[in-house]
Amino acid sequence: METLLTILTGILVAVATYLILSRNVQKVVLGTAILSHAAHLLIMTMGKGLKSGSVPILGEGPAYVDPLPQALILTSIVISFAVTALLLVIAYRTFQETGTDNLYEWRDINDE
């Protein structure tokens, strides 16, 4: 399970890197969202939080699983939600102002 998730994390990071490096602003925004998902999966894998059928409560034995990774992931999901939303709005505003979503064309923008 751990191996599988680690590989999945790697694939997500690769996809996100590709998207962030593309010239289309929507793809970049999507890339940042996927990047944060990769980080969440990584926390889950690293935090040994991968036992099905057990409750996230502090304690010993197979019936329990460390609750901390879950708390971390929930917090970081909320944060990435906020950042993605903000990024979308900024991207949209810039698109409105400049009339293009091509990042290469943004390079020449200068209002001074």
Place this chain on the structure above:
Amino acid sequence: MNNIIVFPMAIPVLAGIILIFFRNNRHVQRWTSFFVMVVNACIALYLLSLIQREGIMRIDFGGWEPPFGILFVADSFSVILVLTTSIVAAVCFIYAFSSAEKNYEQTYFYSFVNFLVAGVNGSFLTGDLFNLYVCFEVMLLASYVLIAFGGKKNQLKESMKYVIINVVSSWFFLVAIAYLYGTVGTLNMAHLSERIAEAGQTPLLTVISMVFLTVFGLKAGLLLYFWLPRSYSVVPTAIAALFGGLLTKVGIYACVRVFTLFFYHEPEITHALIGIMAGLTLIGGSIGAVAYRDIRLIVTYNVVIAVGFILVGLSAGTLEALEGSIYYLVHDMIVKPLLFLIAGTMIAVTGTAKMNDMSGLIRNYPMLGWMFFVVKLSLAGIPPFSGFIGKVLVGQGAIDAGSYILLALAFISSIFVLYSLLRIFLQCFWGETIISTEDEMPMKKGWVIPCALLTAATIALGLGAESLAPYVKDAAETLINPQNYIDAVLYKD
């Protein structure tokens, strides 16, 4: 119960939220925000004296004891920075009163600055690594909004870059936290320090520390400062002053905390690397500072130089060097906003940011000119201003640690700072006066007063370094002896 420790973060958050309801009432917005910062400064002063009496204090949120719950820890280092932050933010508010456009004030400007300060204070006070990430994000989200404030094309473009770079660096932060948690099994800073000291800093942990260094390098502008100058030079003056004074300093604080509290076992790898990065930052910043003729860019490259200088102290790692770093950090948090405010005022009165288009301003605005002169001397480290003591102590520390190259770079960079600012002074303030008395734009009181307050602060910090000394010494001693911190967090009830 030490609930007071949480107030420097909680009060600005609450004030920021309440101000959303008073969108159209400018006076309520202005004076509430200003009052909050004054209250914060008072709390920080009180905490500082309390810490000298009772040692490092902590507050466990919701009564969950460490290492299980999250907590805030107040030691001298963090509280000194909280105090400086509050003062700087209050002064920037005064500047914003007279410079901010009306539509800014109606689009929640003051709320976001309050959130920014809350994030900064939270980052200084937190005793938990994940909480540090959350506070970083609070601060960054506010700064994302502030950088796009006004919605000019240029600002939007820069804010897009700024946000994406910070998203990526936050991702590195999360990854580093995940690895660290997987390796050590805790995120409480004191507990981490204890466990790493017990098990030894394995090569794996050193690699993880490198990931942390990358993150803080990006946030603080340590070597990875490529995003910084452009994005700081597009924002309105009051916001630029806050950014220059506070944002990179949080990265520096985190770097100092992490590399003195838990990754201090392999200094020949980690601290040497910090030293190399600091040296390169000094070189790059110096080149940038003399290369441009746009005042705002020169000023932002000065921010970069200061980052390098402060981390030279961390790299040396002796008690004196750390004391010097703390002094210089406080000095820089006061002087950089002042520099940004003066530069912004110069741009506001002349309508241009190009050095070549200004001349002889000292005849029109003598106060501004002389304040710029003071800042210049202070940044170059000339006594009796505040930069002096920090530079001397960092220099001593570097000699003790035997890092002569860094020492040379640090002091050569001071000359570059002096040269870059002297060039502005000679070009813009001296020379033939080209603005006639009739065309002169009247200097607003709201522009001069905040500058004068910060100038007074840098002089006071220079002359009164002696009275600050016990606190700085205490702060540096805590950094040198992590056991004090661990005892206070884990073994004191």
Place this chain on the structure above:
Amino acid sequence: MRTNNVILRTVTRIVVIIILTLAVYLFLAGHHAPGGGFIGGLVLASAFVLLFIAVDMETVRKAVPIDFKLVAALGAFISVATGFGGVMFGEPFLNQVFGYVELPFFGETELTTVTIFEAGVALAVVGVVVTIILSIAEDV
């Protein structure tokens, strides 16, 4: 852009009620089971978004004359204020209490101050999500 989407409208009328019920259920279930303020708030917000899609913007605005920015602020205020609740009683910041109370209909029920905090979170999420979607959707 007035298309006559009868099916969507008819379905929406029923589905919105289901979504709202689910949102409240998730919100209340959150204390012991999966759910909670954030999730409940997101589901609640999705109900609003569905309304905005099915019926046109103006009609919903008239029917629900709320400034969602203020809803978000109110939610955040409630959450932070519960943190200060502990301070008032001399307990640590963000402290929570719970107790079992005998209520008329429900029998013995667990009441906790976390629910107030979570209500604030839910309101903040609803406010933020709807604000974001409105600010992007307004000029499409």
